[in-house]
């Protein structure tokens with residue numbers, strides 16, 4: 001017994017050693033990947049020519065910043081429907097082939113610039129305090145998903161999706177990143193909680209305690225730790241401005257993001273790039289920033 005135990009301890013120690021050194025190697029490799037990306041991301045930035053609006057305006061919509069209101073009530077009014085690129089808003093993968101349009105708005109991240117004439121494009125975005133943005137993403141996920149609860153079974157959820165699509169001319173929140181991941185996932189969770197309440201003989205539409213609704217909806221502390229949320233909500237605005245979201249057009253973006261998610265200290269480099277892009281933009285008039293409250 002005793003020698004076996006010793007052996008096991010020895011093996012464990014060995015594994016721990018191997019593990020530590022491979023993690024170190026991972027870190028070194030990740031640091032290289034992130035640094036290289038940061039260098040090239042800033043190299044690509046071209047000199048602007050003052051505060052002039054370029055031929056094409058790309059409205060980079062960071063979810064839950066009031067961007068939709070800002071876009072529809074102001075930007076779109078200024079440009080007029082004729083200049084808007086077709087299906088540019090709320091249609092995930094923007095099609096840049098249509099010539100002559102001057103206004104693009106999407107939830108796509110900054111990497112879409114790789115498909116646009118960079119020197120002829122201005123970028124505009126709205127930023128918001130990250131904590132408020134995450135709270136709002138939680139609230140919105142629950143709100144949109146709970147619309148499906150009026151239909152008592154999952155089959156009708158599919159029907160409802162179809163109906164919403166028809167109402168919004170083929171595009172809806174359910175097609176847009178990141179909601180296309182967050183809403184169906186939250187919907188499943190709401191249905192599961194509803195079914196659990198039904199099984200217990202509880203009402204599934206009312207709760208006696210408004211401050212304890214865990215039986216009805218996922219609490220925030222659970223939401224923020226879920227993989228889908230880690231993938232699409234955490235550091236969302238920074239990743240969007242840097243072109244590194246889980247929805248990025250650039251193949252290398254995913255390695256960079258995974259490295260940063262694994263070794264959070266490397267996030268400094270991403271934040272730095274995002275801040276430089278934003279500051280540079282304010283100087284050269286490429287990136288107009290509004291703070292939403």
Ligand SMILES: *[C@@H]1O[C@H](CO)[C@@H](O)[C@H](O)[C@H]1NC(C)=O
Pocket residue numbers: 151152153155156
């Ligand atoms: C629930 O689903 C079943 C099976 O698809 C369907 O027959 C039924 O009409 C649905 N109920 C409601 C209220 O939509």
Ligand SMILES: *[C@@H]1O[C@H](CO)[C@@H](O)[C@H](O)[C@H]1NC(C)=O
Pocket residue numbers: 208
């Ligand atoms: C909740 O309210 C209902 C109706 O007022 C009541 O019958 C029930 O006992 C309450 N349940 C709890 C857990 O307080």
Ligand SMILES: *[C@@H]1O[C@H](CO)[C@@H](O)[C@H](O)[C@H]1NC(C)=O
Pocket residue numbers: 181227228229231232246247254
């Ligand atoms: C983005 O996130 C969603 C939700 O977690 C996931 O299903 C999808 O595969 C991710 N895409 C990439 C490119 O990582």
